[in-house]
Amino acid sequence: MTPMTRTATFRARDGRGAQLAERLLHAASLMADVPGCELWLVQRDLDDADMIRVTEMWASREHYDAAFNLPGVERNAAQVMGLLDGPPEVADGEPLGGARMLRGSTGATGFSILDAPDLSKDTQLLERYDLDDVGEARYIREHLGAVQTGLTHYRLRSGRRQGWAHRHTVAEEIYVAVSGSGRLKVDDELFELRPLDAVRVAPASARELEAGPDGLEVLAFGSHSPGDGEMVADWWIT
Numbered sequence: 001m002t003p004m005t006r007t008a009t010f011r012a013r014d015g016r017g018a019q020l021a022e023r024l025l026h027a028a029s030l031m032a033d034v035p036g037c038e039l040w041l042v043q044r045d046l047d048d049a050d051m052i053r054v055t056e057m058w059a060s061r062e063h064y065d066a067a068f069n070l071p072g073v074e075r076n077a078a079q080v081m082g083l084l085d086g087p088p089e090v091a092d093g094e095p096l097g098g099a100r101m102l103r104g105s106t107g108a109t110g111f112s113i114l115d116a117p118d119l120s121k122d123t124q125l126l127e128r129y130d131l132d133d134v135g136e137a138r139y140i141r142e143h144l145g146a147v148q149t150g151l152t153h154y155r156l157r158s159g160r161r162q163g164w165a166h167r168h169t170v171a172e173e174i175y176v177a178v179s180g181s182g183r184l185k186v187d188d189e190l191f192e193l194r195p196l197d198a199v200r201v202a203p204a205s206a207r208e209l210e211a212g213p214d215g216l217e218v219l220a221f222g223s224h225s226p227g228d229g230e231m232v233a234d235w236w237i238t
Contacts, residue, residue, distance in 0.1 A: 001060030003038075003103065005093045010052045013085035017050035020083045024052055027076050034070065036063025057095060100147050100224075111143045113153050134160045135211070141224055150224040156182065156211035165208040165235035173222035175199045175209075182216035184209055185236050193218070203228075208236045 012020040021044060028040045036059035045051035058064040068074060095103060116138040135156040141149065150171065156162065165185075175184055177193040184191045184199050186207045191199045193216065201207050209218060 003095050004058050004061050005095050006056040007091045008054045009089040011085050012050040012083050016083050020052050023080045024054055030073055034067050102147055109145045113140055116140050116143050134163055148224055150222045152220040154218045156209055156216045158211055158213055158215050161210040161236055162208050165206040165232040166229050167206045168203040168228045170225040170228050171203055171222045173201045173220055176219045178217040178219055180214045180216040181212035182210050206232050206235055
């Protein structure tokens with residue numbers, strides 16, 4: 001089966017761009033868990049609020065065609081068409097490759113996590129954060145040669161918090177406690193952590209770890225988006 005892409009440009013009639021965007025975002029939600037759907041991106045034109053574009057990527061034409069038999073898809077498509085001032089402009093293509101795209105690649109890379117540099121020893125970071133008093137932190141992604149997935153290893157000393165929170169615009173993360181105990185604060189919610197407890201954190205939520213009396217060891221996994229992280233100092237103060 002050959003993968004395919006589709007770019008469609010929709011123009012709303014009578015200034016109904018917001019309604020059109022809402023319908024197309026609903027279409028995206030219908031496709032979120034559909035087999036073979038790898039991307040469904042809805043975009044508003046910066047110069048024309050009534051022009052909405054959708055970029056799709058599918059594992060095959062067969063997957064794309066099968067999606068229209070799902071409940072609610074045909075009805076939503078009819079509602080979209082009712083908002084348009086004419087047929088959408090559609091261009092189909094075959095993905096050849098690109099940045100952060102790994103389709104069809106093979107191979108594997110192994111690496112021992114503790115062989116990665118401990119960021120608590122980084123002199124530049126120590127000028128900004130008290131990492132050496134808090135514990136250890138290691139970024140593993142580059143050592144594994146990973147392109148789309150990030151991995152971070154944390155070891156916090158007994159009773160210590162990281163001293164900063166962070167959040168993202170794009171990256172979703174999952175935190176898995178490996179040993180010890182502690183808590184993860186996500187916005188205004190606290191999660192108790194014991195070995196093999198896992199917490200998923202949405203991109204824009206601020207999050208910070210705190211170790212219990214036995215310390216805390218955590219692995220954090222997430223999608224990698226360069227420059228996506230934002231540090232939040234003095235966040236968990238109570």
